[in-house]
Amino acid sequence: MLKVKNSNGGMKKPKINMTTRGQSRRKVIIPMTRANTELIVNSAHIHTTNINKCLKNSNSNIVADFIHFNTNGIIIMTNKPVSNLNLSTIEKYLKSMQNITLESIESPCLPKSKSYMKIIGLSYLSELGVLSPDYIKGVLAKSHLFKDVILALKLHIIKASPKSDKAVVWVDIWDSQSSSCTKNIINH
DSSP, X not given: OHHHHHSOTTOOOOOOOOOOOSOOTTEEEEEOOHHHHHHXXXXXXXXXXXXXXXXXXXXXXXXXXXEEEETTEEEEEESSOOOHHHHHHHXXXXXXXXXXXXXXXXXXXXXXXXXXXXXXXXXXXXXXXXXXXXXHHHHHXXXXXXXXXXXXXXXXXXXXXXXXXXXXXXXXXXXXXTOHHHHHHTTO
């Protein structure tokens, strides 16, 4: 009798329905200074409620679940992926807050990931001497393929082999989670 009473009685273990890997598309990242972050996080429940009111007034079905801080600003978690209209609604609310330094709040954005690409077949030596990262940046800025691309890290240029005149350039760019920028550049 004790054995039956103390056992789980056929209850199943709880299971996780969904897991996410990497960046979540339900995050809204708002870069800002540490002082602004602390002001917002200290009364996060009030700001979450106010953001939800603003989203409801703009006829959105998005709901802000909670706000937490990051080293670069705050992150607002929502129930669904957000659109550009929702981002602008959140930005308007943040810019209307009192006791906040407006200049230090940047526009809200969705999480991005880094894409690592390499450019091969370039000559290591040019008319100006050895290829430099600044020269490559200038060429990329003039190219229509890299029009809206933001570099994540400094370019790296290596010589393919000691006896070769060919260079390999490693480019790290910020990209959306669907890798739309990278898809437009590869093999062109």
